[in-house]
Amino acid sequence: MAPILTDPLLQIILLLLLVLMVVCVKLGKLTFYAAITAALLGFLVAATAGLKGIAMLGVFFVLSVLATSHQKRIKQLIHPDSAEKTGRDARQVLANGGVAGITAILSLFNPEHKEYYLLMMAASLASALADTLSSELGMVYGKRFYNIISFKREANGLDGVISLEGTIIGAIGAGIIALTYAGFGKIAIIVAIAGVLGNFSDSLLGGLLERKNLIGNNMVNFLNTGFAALAGLLLYLLFQIRG
Incomplete structure (x- = not known):
């Protein structure tokens, strides 16, 4: 860990992360502890994935903030409690990142398998962005909403409810992270597919467990990103075997 802390580039990145987090706290986008958590996660990602990692986090953060802020009045009519939110807290940051x-961390302690861990990292962030965009923008632009388990029509905004428009928007989000990480090619396709699968798992968990108050939204988000990471690894290994 010592060489990482003495790396001039990482020192600059850490300083920039701290400045950005101060700005986010001032703007009300993050609570104080959420900002500290985000800075720590950002530093870990930068230490292992370098500029690609920072780029993925930057894309996720910017698009998530824009999507969350977009058409806020409409969302408040659907979810009146959303008006009370004052910024993401540390648990929400950990749930997504x-x-x-x-x-x-696994990459730092097991560098011989770094390529696996970085692909899993990208897949998890693809799922996180897909989930955020599909829920925030699908709520606004969706036309018909269906329960992902029963496929029956249900009200907009309920746990486990999806729309075609939201699903497409989420897939685009996963694709953006995939392109940021790997450009065009097989790896990008794997990351994008894993992100879409993770987004579907989020809706399934929402319909099966969150709606029954068995788990909360933060746990759903953590599990869907974890599922995407595992799905990405399995797809990668499968392609390797077939290749």
């Missing part, structure tokens, strides 16, 4: 942080 915790798996990326775990894969970063």
Whole structure:
């Protein structure tokens, strides 16, 4: 860990992360502890995935903030309690970025399998962005909403409810992370597919467990990113075997 802390580039990245987090706290986008958590996760990702990792986190953060802020009045009519939110807390940051942080730590302690962990990191972030965009923008632009388990029409905004428009938007989000990580090619396709699968798992968990108050939204988000990471690894290994 010592060489990492003495790396001039990482020192600059850490400083920039801290400045960005201060700005986010001032703007009300993150609570104080959420900002500290985000800075730590960002540093871990940068230490293992370098500029690609920072780029993925930057894309996720910017698009998530824009999507969350978009058509806020409409969302408040659907979810009146959303008006009371004052910024993401540390648990929400860990729910979306915790798996990326775990894969970063695994990469540091098991560098011989770094390529696996970085792909899992990208897949988890693809799922996190897909989930955020599909829920935030699908709520606004969706036309017909269906329960992902029964496929029956249900009200917009309920746990486990999806729309075609939201699903497509989520897939685009997963694709953006995939392109950021790997450009065009097989790896990008794997990351994008894993992100879409993770997003579907989020809806399934929402319909099966969250709606019954068995788990909360933060746990759903953590599990869907973890599922995407595992799905990405399995797809990668499968392609390797067939290749």
